[in-house]
Amino acid sequence: MRAMTATSTPSPALWDISAPVHAGSPVFPGDTPYQQQWSATLGPGCPVNVSALTLSPHVGTHADAPLHYAADGAAIGAVPLEAFIGPCRVVHALDCGPLIEWTHIAHAMTGTLPPRVLVRTYARMPVDRWDAGLTAYAPDTIERLADAGVVLVGIDTASIDPADSKPLPSHQVIRRRGLRVLENLVLDDVPEGDYELIALPLKLTTADASPVRAVLRALPPRA
Template sequence: MTDPAPALAALPGRDRPLKIWDISPAVDEHSEVFPGDTAYSQQLHFSLSPDCPVNVNRITLSPHTGAHADAPLHYASGEPAIGAVDLLPYLGPCRVIHCLDGGPLVEPAHIAHALDLLPARVLLRTARVASQSWASFSAISPGTLALLATKNIVLVGIDTPSVDAANSQDLPCHHLLLRHGLRVLENLVLNDVPEGDYELIALPLKLMRVDASPVRAILRELP
């Protein structure tokens, strides 16, 4: 798992560099995926040698590996693939809201303390140590997502594998995302990220026929 300790990024004209938090888990053969989904694998395709000037790997993985952005195509046929969605929701001011130890679902009462002057992006930290495991995790209640949708947000993120419960078959939160035109990030690592406002940068790849994309998600301290 990626070390959540902040890095420093220089910004022209500032005496003090801005802090950066890497909120992406490591991606390798240990990455968990939904049971039955494609596990990560890697092979050396070209190998550095006297006859070859480079190493080049071949990788196989689910687009839902690690920190990732779901496309509307993931939960509704005929909707846009991830390469066709607007990038604006994945870049800009966001708020990390702590809703720790809340149980299997994040309910409206767990986030009520942090909704004033809400920026357009919300990341929910549900665990003291982020879980990338499908064995046990917190999801979002439909009531909470419906409440957030009234706040004119464009994106919601969470530090667990899904906004819906692992055993959900009707995926109510995913369909609320579709209804309200919201984008989503899942599998974030928010360990030790203080509650508060940041700049989010988490751009998906331009995969034109795919239902999701891994992202390298970071938070940057606001100037």
Template sequence: MPSKPCPRLWDISPTVAPDAPIFPGDEPYSLRWTARLSPGCPVNLSAITMSPHVGAHADAPLHYANDAPAIADVPLDSYLGRCRVIHAIGAAPLVTVEHLQHAEEGLPPRVLVRCCERADTRWNPAFTAYAPEAVEWLAARGVRLIGIDTPSVDPADSKVLSSHQQLRRHDLRVLENLVLDDVPEGDYELIALPLKLQGACASPVRAVLRELK
């Protein structure tokens, strides 16, 4: 019998590189070699430095609340399972409830919103974020994780982080800096597990969507 085709995967993580867009003042990605293949060395060995917010990443509650869990202490169930991609392309400056209502029926516990025709490859301080009312609306419908294809669920100049505080209030998880350029609106399986980084305020993720069968 012919083998069944494997479900299609969408890689929704940008490449982590020295020129990856980051918030001003954040630590960029840097790689150095601590050992190189040679007659006296059997391996190449590298070391990296970077903010855990470079590229696709999961914020920990510690990022926006003192005495809240670090990323190593956050349960993993929200980062794995059925997910809906909702298109709100052109929504600016905020994704509002009105941008989400067309996809309300049967919402799964995870929602990723595509705002961009193409994800930014350079820092753009005018990126689209979530209205806090939209976060609250999703939480009221049983959503446990939200994501976005921009650097943050709050605007770049926000000093109160109203949408992050809604995440804290409702104990939601969040993914930021996703790349949803080629992902049609619809339902998928999300796989985006954070690293078990002790004490860290966030973690990089290799986020993928898998076709549902």
């Protein structure tokens, strides 16, 4: 698959697939919202603006660390970066219901599958509100992606498990299979196809997740 559009409008060379982060950004109920305070402001005797931030590392587009779903898991700063950069495939599974089953993405599992798969479920990703009915991955779908050599899965919702899940079966699959995960991607304007993903987490040495600035870059034309 290649990145393409249905019209003659040229595709951008770079897609920003990161959710905006500000005081109104939705968070999982009970999680810490984004807050910003100014500890210094430009004025007489002060040459700079300096802010202080308080937020959950799960606000906006983020990468979960194994520490998020396993007591003995690695913090995000200790996770190798290779999974977060490289070829990926964007797959559309709009209106697929509560779980992404294999049948919803099978149409895009052709040819050589890149080791990163990002799934779009929203027509428009709700960047301004919490969605308790978010779509998640079926655990078997992640198992099959791992069997196909996928090392990172992504989704445009806040979790790869249902919002009310306690066992977190899909998180447990990525724990057991050693996959990485990106959540809260904004894939609204990205056509199905293959791209280069760049979504590096911060080197937070004790954190269970990290915000990322996720982008997709168009692949060079085939010779």
